[in-house]
Structures are given as C-alpha cells and as structure tokens.
Amino acid sequence: MKVLDLLCAYGHSFEGWFGSEDDFQSQLARGLVQCPLCTSADIRKVLSAPRLNLRSASAERLPAAPDPVPQAVGSVPSAILPAELQAAWMQLSRKIVATTEDVGARFAQEARRMHHGEIEERGIRGQASAQEAAQLLDEGIAVLPLALTAAAKESLQ
Incomplete structure (x- = not known):
C-alpha cells in the first residue's frame, strides 16, 4: 500500500492511499483522484516523510517533516488553508x-x-x-x- 501526500491546484493538501505507483498514475490519468475539499482533479504528489516504526518510545526523535504545502501555489495563495x-x-x-x-x-x-x-x-x-x-x-x-x-x-x- 502506498500512502501519498497530494496537493491540488488550490493548495489543499491531503493524503491518498493506492495499491501501487501505477495504480495512482492510472487513477490520476482517468480523473479519479480529486481533492476532498474542492473536488479539483488537478492533483500532484508532494514530498512526504517516510513512515518509521520505532521500536521504543525512548528512541531519538527525528526532526519534523517540512510542511508539504508551499507558500503560494500558482496565482491563488489566498486559497491555501492550514x-x-x-x-x-x-x-x-x-x-x-x-x-x-x-x-x-x-x-x-x-x-x-x-x-x-x-x-x-x-x-x-x-x-x-x-x-x-x-x-x-x-x-x-x-x-x-x-x-x-x-x-x-x-x-x-
């Protein structure tokens, strides 16, 4: 299972779960991947932090992943929501x-x-x-x- 961080053209970030990279690309090409907030089908993958299963709570914490939402997307920076x-x-x-x-x-x-x-x-x-x-x-x-x-x-x- 692939968990991808996705971003629509209006700057809304969300997560998508796919069987594989090919499954994601296929669904994207067919317009099946849409933003849950605005229903835009103009979607792209963004960098995501890897999932780490740490064995103990005392393990050293990793630095937080950077926010995948850029400061401005296209010409609609006001559409970006936290x-x-x-x-x-x-x-x-x-x-x-x-x-x-x-x-x-x-x-x-x-x-x-x-x-x-x-x-x-x-x-x-x-x-x-x-x-x-x-x-x-x-x-x-x-x-x-x-x-x-x-x-x-x-x-x-």
Missing part, C-alpha cells in the same frame, strides 16, 4: 450532511413550505439558483449557501 482548518471544514461538512435531508432541486419549494407552516420544520439542504436564494431571502427565509464537496457526502473507505 491543515487544521481543512479538517475542521470537512468535519463540519460531514455533520451538516448527517443531520440534514438532501431535497435536491426542490430546496426553494421545501424551504417555502416550511416557512409558511405547510410542513414540519427540519434541516434541509439542496440546490437553488442565485435568483431563488435571493427570492427566499427577500421573503424572510434564512438560507446559507455552502459548498459541500462530494467527499463530505460519502463515508471514507
């Missing part, structure tokens, strides 16, 4: 997915029905156009646009 912030966002995204119902394209209609008392209130998520979202806000219906990645909607293997 690993802790990325992890917190993924945790929050997964909690939102777990505690809400996906109503898909019916989002605006369901939100209106709840607002007018036609159906019981519950946590929902789905898709709405910018115009639909603006109309909901004009009607006094609170909505919050969130970019939930596919990784937040799936369990990790």
Whole structure:
C-alpha cells in the first residue's frame, strides 16, 4: 500500500492511499483522484516523510517533516488553508450532511413550505439558483449557501 501526500491546484493538501505507483498514475490519468475539499482533479504528489516504526518510545526523535504545502501555489495563495482548518471544514461538512435531508432541486419549494407552516420544520439542504436564494431571502427565509464537496457526502473507505 502506498500512502501519498497530494496537493491540488488550490493548495489543499491531503493524503491518498493506492495499491501501487501505477495504480495512482492510472487513477490520476482517468480523473479519479480529486481533492476532498474542492473536488479539483488537478492533483500532484508532494514530498512526504517516510513512515518509521520505532521500536521504543525512548528512541531519538527525528526532526519534523517540512510542511508539504508551499507558500503560494500558482496565482491563488489566498486559497491555501492550514491543515487544521481543512479538517475542521470537512468535519463540519460531514455533520451538516448527517443531520440534514438532501431535497435536491426542490430546496426553494421545501424551504417555502416550511416557512409558511405547510410542513414540519427540519434541516434541509439542496440546490437553488442565485435568483431563488435571493427570492427566499427577500421573503424572510434564512438560507446559507455552502459548498459541500462530494467527499463530505460519502463515508471514507
């Protein structure tokens, strides 16, 4: 099993597990490797520290590996997020997915029905156009646009 440190074009770092280098290259070529934060398929490997199994806790500690995220990636340095912030966002995204119902394209209609008392209130998520979202806000219906990645909607293997 190969564990690779990967970086998307927007500077999000993440880890990928592959059967071999050929398996990684094959999946990359087919567009199957995507950033779990932004779903970008523009992925590259970065230097990673080797995994060391030390026999005792008293063994001399090795210096920490350098951060694999460069200071700037392309022209979007502001898109680089610290690993802790990325992890917190993924945790929050997964909690939102777990505690809400996906109503898909019916989002605006369901939100209106709840607002007018036609159906019981519950946590929902789905898709709405910018115009639909603006109309909901004009009607006094609170909505919050969130970019939930596919990784937040799936369990990790």
